Amino acid sequence: MERLDSRVRLIWFLRVFVGSLVAGVIAAIVTGFVDSVTVSPLLVGGSVFAVLLVLGAIHVVLRYRAWRFEVREDTLYIERGVLVNVRTVVPFVRVQHVDARRGPIERALGLSSVVVYTAGSRGADVSIPGLVADRADDVQETLRRLAIESEPETGDAGDAV
Incomplete structure (x- = not known):
């Protein structure tokens, strides 16, 4: 069985990065519009970005290992x-x-x-x-x-x- 070139992980990670960034920005914007939330929109957006980025990076590694x-x-x-x-x-x-x-x-x-x-x-x-x-x-x-x-x-x- 043949594996993919390892550089494909970079392409997949770039997609995860962009998706995480967009989700983080959206979460920050939505949090900014909610008056009853006392948490900083920057903190919420950054947290969403970080969590999605880590989960996405794990997924990229597992996806690469599974592809043949x-x-x-x-x-x-x-x-x-x-x-x-x-x-x-x-x-x-x-x-x-x-x-x-x-x-x-x-x-x-x-x-x-x-x-x-x-x-x-x-x-x-x-x-x-x-x-x-x-x-x-x-x-x-x-x-x-x-x-x-x-x-x-x-x-x-x-x-x-």
């Missing part, structure tokens, strides 16, 4: 999840297309994500974040090639009536 993937002979296998362990198996015959994504923070860190879109219901896609850009390109090309190889032959469409 493997390109198998006929499937893509992914394990992830902190509170709920999710195991996803994507048969290559279900793969529609594969994208490589590189956002601005990912580009700055030399990372990329691979997104695999599958046939099925809305939202039927899986993503592998935190790959080094070259490895993401390799995974994308491998998945694309294996998806093409797994397609049924034109004469093998089944029983059409």
Whole structure:
């Protein structure tokens, strides 16, 4: 099983930091509007920020430890999840297309994500974040090639009536 690049933790932590900061500011603003509260809005906002940041940092570490993937002979296998362990198996015959994504923070860190879109219901896609850009390109090309190889032959469409 392959692990994600450790730099993905920084991206995840930055998201936690921004979310904690926004929640802390909102808590401070709401506290400032409540006249019956004798606690400083700055103290409330700072406390909310600190608690969410610590919990988020713990979640980032646990999330990184839980994330694994493997390109198998006929499937893509992914394990992830902190509170709920999710195991996803994507048969290559279900793969529609594969994208490589590189956002601005990912580009700055030399990372990329691979997104695999599958046939099925809305939202039927899986993503592998935190790959080094070259490895993401390799995974994308491998998945694309294996998806093409797994397609049924034109004469093998089944029983059409």
